[in-house]
Amino acid sequence: MHPRTPTTHPTRRSRVRLRAAAVAAALGALLLAPLPAARQAEAAATLTNAGFESGAAGTATPAGWSTYSAAGQNAASFTEAGGHGGSYRLSHWSASAYKVETYQYLSGLTDGTYTLSAWVRSGGGQNAAYLALRNCGSAEQRTDLPVTSNGAWIRLVTSVRVTGGGCTVSINSDANAGNWLNVDDLTFTSGTTGLAVKGVDLSGLKKNEDLGGTYRTAAGVTGDPVTILKNAGATYGRLKVWVNPADGYNNKARVLATAQRIKAQGMKLLVDFHYSDVWADPGAQSKPAAWAGHSYSQLTTDVYNHTYDVLNALKAQGTTADMVQIGNEINTGMLWPEGSTSNWSQLGGLLKSGISAAKAVSSTTQIALHLANGGDNTLYRTWFDNATAQGVSYDVIALSFYGYWHGALSALQTNLDDISARYGKKVMVVETAYPFRLDSKDSHENIIDLSSELISGYPASSAGQSAWLRDIMNVVEAVPNGRGLGVVYWEPAWTAVAGNGWDPTDPSSGNAWENQALFDYDNRLLPAASWLAHR
Numbered sequence: 193m194h195p196r197t198p199t200t201h202p203t204r205r206s207r208v209r210l211r212a213a214a215v216a217a218a219l220g221a222l223l224l225a226p227l228p229a230a231r232q233a234e235a236a237a238t239l240t241n242a243g244f245e246s247g248a249a250g251t252a253t254p255a256g257w258s259t260y261s262a263a264g265q266n267a268a269s270f271t272e273a274g275g276h277g278g279s280y281r282l283s284h285w286s287a288s289a290y291k292v293e294t295y296q297y298l299s300g301l302t303d304g305t306y307t308l309s310a311w312v313r314s315g316g317g318q319n320a321a322y323l324a325l326r327n328c329g330s331a332e333q334r335t336d337l338p339v340t341s342n343g344a345w346i347r348l349v350t351s352v353r354v355t356g357g358g359c360t361v362s363i364n365s366d367a368n369a370g371n372w373l374n375v376d377d378l379t380f381t382s383g384t385t386g387l388a389v390k391g392v393d394l395s396g397l398k399k400n401e402d403l404g405g406t407y408r409t410a411a412g413v414t415g416d417p418v419t420i421l422k423n424a425g426a427t428y429g430r431l432k433v434w435v436n437p438a439d440g441y442n443n444k445a446r447v448l449a450t451a452q453r454i455k456a457q458g459m460k461l462l463v464d465f466h467y468s469d470v471w472a473d474p475g476a477q478s479k480p481a482a483w484a485g486h487s488y489s490q491l492t493t494d495v496y497n498h499t500y501d502v503l504n505a506l507k508a509q510g511t512t513a514d515m516v517q518i519g520n521e522i523n524t525g526m527l528w529p530e531g532s533t534s535n536w537s538q539l540g541g542l543l544k545s546g547i548s549a550a551k552a553v554s555s556t557t558q559i560a561l562h563l564a565n566g567g568d569n570t571l572y573r574t575w576f577d578n579a580t581a582q583g584v585s586y587d588v589i590a591l592s593f594y595g596y597w598h599g600a601l602s603a604l605q606t607n608l609d610d611i612s613a614r615y616g617k618k619v620m621v622v623e624t625a626y627p628f629r630l631d632s633k634d635s636h637e638n639i640i641d642l643s644s645e646l647i648s649g650y651p652a653s654s655a656g657q658s659a660w661l662r663d664i665m666n667v668v669e670a671v672p673n674g675r676g677l678g679v680v681y682w683e684p685a686w687t688a689v690a691g692n693g694w695d696p697t698d699p700s701s702g703n704a705w706e707n708q709a710l711f712d713y714d715n716r717l718l719p720a721a722s723w724l725a726h727r
Contacts, residue, residue, distance in 0.1 A: 238298070238380065239256070239296060239298065239361065239378055239379065239380050240255065240256025240257075240296065241254055241255045241256040241257065242377065242378040242379060242380075243275065243277060243278045243280075243376060243377050243378075244271045244275065244278075244280045244281055244282050244376060245275070245278045245279060245280055247271060247280075248271075248280075249271055249272045249273050249280060250270055250271065250272065251270060251271045252266060252267060252269065252270050253266070253269070253294075254271050254282065254294075256296055257282075257294055257295065257296050258294070258295055258296065258297075259292065259293070259294050259295075260292070260293045260295065261290070261291055261292045261293070262291060263290070263291055265286060265290040265291060265292050266292065267286070268284055268285060268286040268290040268292040268365070268367075269282070269283075269284055269292045269293075269294045269363075269365075270282075270283055270285075271283070274374070275376045275377070276311040276345045276374075276376040276377050277311070277376065277377045278376070278377075280376075281374045281375065281376040282294060282363065282374065282375045282376065283372060283373065283374050283375075284321075284363070284365040284367065284371075284372065284373045285367075285370070285371070285372040285373075286367070286369065286370075287369055287370065288369050289367065289368050289369050290365065290367055291365065291366045291367070292364075292365050293362055293363065293364045293365075294362070294363045294375075295360050295361060295362040295363070296360070296361050297327070297358065297359075297360045297361075298358060298359050298360070298361065298380065299357055299358045300357060300358075301354050301357050301358060301359060302354075302357070302382075303329075303354055303355050303356070303357065304353070304354060304382060305351055305352070305353050305354070305382070305383065305384040306325075306328075306351065306352055306354055306359065306380055306381065306382055306383070307349055307350070307351045307380070307381060307382075307383045307384060307385050308323060308325055308335075308349065308350050308351075308352075308361060308378065308379070308380050309347060309348070309349045309378065309379045309380075309381075309670070310323055310347070310348055310349075310363075310375055310376070310377065310378040310379075311345045311346070311347050311348075311375070311376050311377045312337045312338075312340075312345065312346055312347075312348055312373065312374065312375050312376075313337075313340045313343065313344070313345055313346070313373065313374040314337040314338065314339055314340055314372070314373040314374070315339070315340075315341060315371060315372050315373070315649075316339035316341065316371075316648075316649035317367070317368055317370075317371045317649075318365055318366060318367040318368065318371045318373070319366040319367065319368070320336075320364065320365070320366040321336065321337045321364070321365050321366075321367065321371075321373050322334045322335060322336045322337060322364050323335045323337070323348060323350060323361075323362065323363060323364075323375075324360075324361075324362040324363075324364055325350060325351075325352040325359055325360070325361060325362070326359075326360050326362060327358060327359060327360040328352045328353065328354045328355070328356075328358070328359035328360070329353070329354060329355030329356040329358075329359075330352060330353040330354070330355060333350050333351065333352045334350070335348050335349070335350040335666060336659075336662060336663075336666075337373055338601055338659075338663035338666065338667075339647075339648065339649025339650065339659075339663075340600070340601070340602065341648040341649055342600045342602065344600060344602030344603075345374075345376075345602070346601060346602055346605055346667065346670075347605065347670045348666055348670055349385045349666075349669055349670045350385065351383070351384045351385045351386070359380075361378065361380055363375050385669050385670075385674070386669065387665060387668065387669055387676065387677070387678040387679065388427070388677055388678055389427060389428045389460075389462075389620055389677050389678025389679065389680065390425055390426055390427045390428065390665075390678055390679065390724040390725075391426060391427065391428030391429065391430055391462060391622075391678060391679065391680035391681065392421050392426045392428070392429060392430070392680065392681050392684050392685070392710075392724075393429075393430040393431075393432075393464075393623070393680055393681065393682045393683050393684070394417075394418065394421075394429050394430065394431060394450060394454065394683075394684075394685055395430070395431050395432040395442055395464075395683065396441075396683050396685065396686040396692065397417060397418070397450060397685045397686075398441060398446055398449065398450050399439070399441045399691075399692045400685060400686060400687060400689050400692050401417075403689045403690065403691045403692050404689055404690075405685075405687055405689040405692070405715075406715055407420055407685065407687075407711055407715055407717075408420075408711075408714070408715050408716045408717065409423075409716070409717055410716055410717045410718075410719070410721075412716060416453075417685045417711070418453045418454060418456075418457055418459075419457060420717055421684065421685075421710070421717075421721065421724075422457040422458070422459055424717065424721040424722055424724050424725060425721070425722065425723075425724030425725025425726070426459060426721075426724050427459055427460060427678075427724075428459055428460045428461070428462055428514075428515075428678070428680065429450075429451075429454035429457075429459050429460070429461055429462070430462040430463075430464055430622070430680050431447050431450055431451060431454075431461070431462070431463055431464065432464040432465075432466055432520065433447050433463060433464065433465050433466060433502055434466055434468060434469050434470065434480075434696075435467070435468065435469050435480035435482065435483075435498060436469050436480055436481065436482060437469050437470065437696045438469070438470075438696045438697040439696040439697070439699075441696065442696075444501065444502050444505060447463070447502065447506075448505055448506060448509060448511070451463075451506055451509075451511040451513075452509065452511055454511075455510070455511040460514040460515070461506070461511060461512075461513050461514050461515075462513070462514065462515040462516070462517070462560075462622075462680070463502070463503065463506070463513040463515070463516045463517065464516075464517040464520055464562070464622075465498070465499060465502075465516065465517060465518060465519065465520070465546065466519070466520045467479075467480070467495060467498070467519060467526050467527055467546075468480055469481055470696060470697075472519070472520045472521065472522075472526065473520065473521040473564065474521050474522075474523040474524050474563075474564050474565070475524075477522070477524065477525060477526045477527060477528045477531070477532075478528065479491075479527050479528070480494075483527070487530075488530045488538050488541070491527055491530055491531070491542060492541055492542055492545040493545075495527075495542050495545045495546045495549070496545045496546065496548060496549045497549075499516075499518070499545075499546045499549035499550055500549040500550075500552060500553060503516065503549070503550055503553040503554070503557070504553050507553055507554060512553075512554050512557065513550075513553075513554065513557050514557065514558065515557065515558040515559075515560055515588065516550045516557055516558070516559060516560065517560045517561070517562045517590060517622070518543055518546035518547055518550070518559060518560075518561060518586075519543070519546070519561070519562060520562055521562060521563060521564040521592055522561070522562065522563060523563045523564055523565060523571060523575065525539045526539070526542065527542060530542075533575070533578070536578045536581070536582055537582065539582075540578075540579065540582025540583065540584050541582075543561070543579070543582075543584045544582075544583070544584055544585075547559050547584070547585060547586065558587040558588055559585070559586040559587050559588065560586065560587065560588040560589070560590040560620070560622065561576075561579065561584070561586045561588075561589060561590065562590035562591070562592070562622055563575060563589075563590075563591060563592070564591075564592040564598070564623075565592070565597075565598050566591035566592055566593030566598050566604050566607060566608075566621060567593065567598045567599030567600065567603030567604050567606075567607055568598070568599075568603075568607070569603075569606060569607040569610055569611070572589070572591075572607055572610075572611050573610070573611070573614070576589065576611065576614075576615055580615070586617070587617065587618065588617060588618045588619070588620060588677060589611055589612070589615065589617050589618070589619045589620075590619075590620055590621075590622035591604075591607075591608075591619065591620070591621050591622065591623075592621070592622065592623035592624070592682075593621050593623070593624050593664065594623070594624060594625065595624075595626070595647040595650070595660065595664075596640055596645050596646060596647055601663060601664065601667050604621070604664070604667055605667045605670065605671075608667070608668065608671050608676065609671060609672060612671050612672070612673070612675040612676075613672070613673075613675075617675070618675050618676075618677040619668070619671060619675055619676060619677060620668065620676070620677035620678045620679065620680070621664060621668055621678075621679045621680065622680045623680060623682040624660075624661070624664050624679060624680075624681060624682065625681060625682045625683070625684075625705075625708040626647075626650060626656065626657045626660035626661065626708060626720075627640050627646075627652045627656075627657065627707045627708045628652065628653060628654050628656070628657040628707060628708070628712065628718055628720070629652055629653070629707050629713075630642065630643065630652045630707065631707070632688075632702075632704075632706070632707065633687075633688035633703075633706050633707075633713050634688040634690070634702045634703055634706065635702055636693065636694075636701070636702020636703055636704055637702075637704060638704050638705070638706070638707050638708075639704045639705065639708075640652075640707070640708065641707070647660070652707070654712075654718055654719050654720070655719075657708075657718065657719075657720040658718075658719050658720040658722075658723060660720075661679070661681065661720045661723045661724075662720075662723045662726070664679055665678075665679050665723060665726070681710060681724075682708075683705055683708075683709065684709050684710030684711070684721070685709060685710070685711060686703060686705050686706065686709055687703070687706050687709050687711050687715060688702075688703045688706040688713075689703070
């Protein structure tokens with residue numbers, strides 16, 4: 193990520209009129225109670241009509257499924273043409289506000305963990321639109337549907353522990369007039385899902401604190417931001433490394449200090465080598481000043497020595513890196529011009545030098561190669577085909593994905609699915625973020641500060657930021673064969689503090705990122721952070 197990168201709101205929701213409280217409570221209790229034994233005996237151990245192909249378009253209650261609406265709005269659930277993998281799909285829609293559930297009870301299940309998978313689409317704007325697994329003998333599991341205004345299908349997964357042999361698969365809408373969702377091609381199979389990496393990039397934290405930045409919990413209690421984020425659910429901390437930065441931050445000494453704080457919280461450590469004194473990204477891969485006149489051969493030695501030095505120092509203080517990025521957003525290579533993608537032989541050599549150093553320090557440290565533009569499958573195929581041809585060995589494909597620059601979530605999913613299978617690697621989104629407001633707290637213009645720059649269906653609000661992080665985590669979790677490793681939120685603690693601007697050579701430069709942090713303008717933790725604990 194480079195902080196200088198150039199740069200619909202849902203309509204007001206009407207509320208559905210509820211029936212009398214006593215009637216609603218009685219009906220709700222009926223719905224949530226386990227099915228009677230006679231009904232359970234009729235239910236199957238696998239989903240019936242999971243693709244909604246039995247019957248014809250317009251079927252109000254598809255074969256094998258049931259429909260429930262406390263307000264008598266069953267007609268809002270129906271099948272229609274335009275399925276994901278077949279002729280038909282299930283849709284929820286009505287010209288007036290509605291609440292409806294389409295569900296199927298499964299019995300005869302062997303106790304254990306099961307995963308529901310479904311292809312979904314949604315126009316957004318609902319009060320709630322989600323898949324649920326309930327009556328399974330454990331806590332109900334829900335997965336919200338993302339907004340897919342481009343009309344593309346997205347696969348979602350969610351897992352549940354089944355005890356007692358039964359479980360209800362449920363599709364739910366609490367919607368305003370005209371809101372819609374589509375669901376198709378569900379499966380319910382043995383297995384589990386989840387994300388191992390729920391990370392936060394804390395590269396800018398130390399400078400922020402040194403210049404007076406403070407952090408508070410959602411309840412307003414001042415505290416250590418690493419602790420606050422860990423308690424919110426973060427399992428990984430990411431730190432960038434510059435060689436000799438002008439402001440003295442993000443160098444070896446500072447990385448060592450912050451790494452101790454991360455590891456002290458029981459979190460794992462991801463070290464991000466930029467091989468530069470300043471920001472490295474697809475548009476800038478400047479050599480460190482100390483390496484400026486070095487030949488390609490010398491640069492391979494520089495990369496090895498620098499990588500080994502930092503990682504070995506981390507190991508010596510008891511904070512061995514769990515994962516290492518060899519380069520940052522290296523779409524176009526690194527250490528230009530010698531390591532440009534116009535000379536893959538040399539780029540491959542530099543990558544292998546850094547990887548060799550990392551593995552020499554710790555053979556168990558995972559190696560990640562990181563590109564931006566996470567929705568560009570052609571870029572990733574071309575780049576990693578070349579890396580493979582050069583014999584570059586790595587463990588993880590890391591992506592930056594900012595929806596306002598890099599496309600739709602469906603494009604990210606298509607790329608993740610393809611490259612994880614093509615190269616047999618774990619994949620993760622190592623950078624993402626979203627604004628919770630558009631105005632700037634300092635005098636510096638924010639990177640995203642116009643409503644026209646936002647992603648359709650994701651307003652610049654606390655709710656919009658929460659939905660973005662939730663949905664991108666859901667997409668990564670759904671990568672087949674458990675290859676979706678996780679998500680890292682970029683610079684959640686980079687709040688507006690005088691002196692900690694984007695330019696390490698200029699103390700007067702401002703922060704263009706504070707409206708995408710996970711702490712608000714009163715320094716309180718935002719609700720989006722809670723999604724780190726959900727997967």
